Amino acid sequence: MTVEDEIEIMGQRLNDKIRKIFGRSLHIREVDAGSCNACEVEVNSLSNPIYDIERFGLHIVASPRHADMLLVTGPVTRNMELALLKTYNATPAPKLVAAMGSCACNGGIFADTYASMGGVDKVIPVDVYIPGCPPRPQAVIFGLMVAIGKLEQKIRKTEVRS
Amino acid sequence: MNAIVESITKEYNNHILEVSTSQNETYLTVKKEIIMKMCDHLYHHLDIPLVCIFATDERKEEGSFKIHYVFSVDREDAFIILRIDIDGKNPRYPSITNKVAAANWYEREIQDMFGLIPVGHPDPRRLMNFEDWPAGVHPLRKDFDIKTKPPRIKGEYAYRRVEGEGVYEIPVGPVHAGVIEPGHFRFSVAGEPIINLEIRHFYTHKGVEKLFENISLDKAVFLAERISGDNSVAHAVAFCQAMEKIAGMDIPPRAKHIRTILLELERIYNHIGDIAGIATDVAFSFGAAHANKLKEDVLQLNERITGSRLLRGMNTIGGVRRDIGSKKDEILVSLSVIQRDFRKLMGLLFSTPSLMDRIETTGRIYNDIAKGLHVVGPVGRASGIDRDTRRDHPYAAYREFNFKVPVSKAGDVHARTIIRGDEVCESIALIEQALWSLPEGEIRIKADDIPDGNALGYCEAPRGETIYWIRTCGNKIERCKVRDPSFCNWLSIEYAVLDNIVPDFPIINKSLSLSYSGNDM
16 A cells, blocks of 8 residues: 555545534644654645645644644653643644644653753653654554544533533 | 875974874874964865864864864765864854955854854854853863753844845744744845845754764664755765774765665755755746655655655664665656656746746855855856866765766856755666666674774765764764754855845745755754
8 A cells, every 4th residue: 555545545534534523623732842853844744735734634833722632742841841741731622632743742862851851741741642752643543543543532521511 | 185285294393283084084284373374275276175173172182172173075985074173261263254255254163162262253153042041051072961941031032133224024933824834034134125134043943963973873864864854864874984984984885875865865855855945936837746646755755765755764884774675666667758748847847937037147156155155056057166076975885886076167057956956866867877787785784892083074965064083982973063054054045145135035945955954952
């Protein structure tokens, strides 16, 4: 199976989920909390004409205030901790957080230093972990799909309670 | 080389304490009072660029700190390293920034990391340790434990203030609108033109240099790859070369060729990505889509031949870990298609008036500014600095191949785009040469034990000259200084944007192609 076929299949499944839960599209804000920029290369790849995630209803937005989901990369450096917290607080609820890359999942190779917090979940709650160094675009799309499924659960839970 | 060292020793005879040479590195230990004069002499009169300044903590062995000033003698493939001793009890030394502007950030870095004070520095604010770090935290001192988590205190960074009628500030970052790394930019603007820009970085400081001292050698290569993700190969090669130099190892010719191919593949996807970024930032989406597709083609080629889209995990001390010789035809075919499409793309971009209008004369870095700040890589070459580590200090298999180093004098975004375009074509030609002449044989030699010693490793990354200085002791890294090209180039943006309008800032930033992570480490 070629990369293109893989993307088509996964993208369609993702699109169906997004349509069902969000009506039309999912808005993502990417936050670099100290990554080495390899994850940024792959997030940028998601928008190129091969993957083109916009056609599946995923949109990368400029502000956390417009976002349904934060896609966080990097081990969270000490110098970025406050900025990440502020970004999280600026995102309207219900919100999702996906930790992208090995560093974001558990600090990766940078975990044990004076300047690294050792993973996104040390600072804000994380819904989905997308491992890889960096994860391939296909893996990121799969991770986003899992995250959306989780939001579905979250919404159902609140409905049952009310 | 000897001629230069001789002339220096003659002139500063009374002030030189010790001279030692190992391979192409000459170390001169000098008195600290004379350092400013000597650096000025080398930099301005002999025209030898200062490529790195770093400190080492040798209080245990010799009772002092040492600061090293690394000069690169390009004509003779050699390095001169001036060294001064600094007493641990009185950690002060004369700043050279007033004479050699390129020393600015290095001295501030040493101040934060080692607590050595550059006396007379024009801007002694903190760099990596933000204001909420307590005083006296100097992570690269040997008595600082890497796991210490310094508490947060109150403190605020003082930005330069610009005042006047109608002047206002635009703060941007560290979380930006685009998918880029974190950093803060503060513009002072009157109307549209920028009258001052102050950058504040080091948000992604992760403590890489300290981490090198605390991990095993086999892991250290992986760490080098993760200093600046899109320059993974260049960092890994520079690191491995320094280690191999210490061990006096000559890696197999086949490994040298494979390294050359990987380095050039990395250059190709980076440059195409930068060109895509420029097209995006002038809102020329058609061109951007083409360029991004081409970049993706290279990334997929990378994955097919190495298993990693960013070419990670290929280099190791003593050679490379995977042979790509069997993929020769696939690489050649893919590259010829990429080259055809790339030529078409450049033709399309440069014949689009709306794009040309935005990039010509935009973001000029004049030659004297570029020289003064020691701007490196394609950005330097676009401002008339004819330097390229591949040619001046040949490594891997570059000595065997023919390639041109494109240089321009214009110094604007247009010139930088042309240089990148020409370099992509040169890179493709280099890969073809390397593949056609690929020697048979081993791809790595065993490197279990590294003897004690120190050496420089260097490499021309897509962004420019990358320098490593490593000292080993007992099969561990005692000190690893990493100098990413972005560390030299970042300050030039403050000059490049002057008198440009705010909407042109993203184009200028993209054309300089700077790494935040490589800079902050």
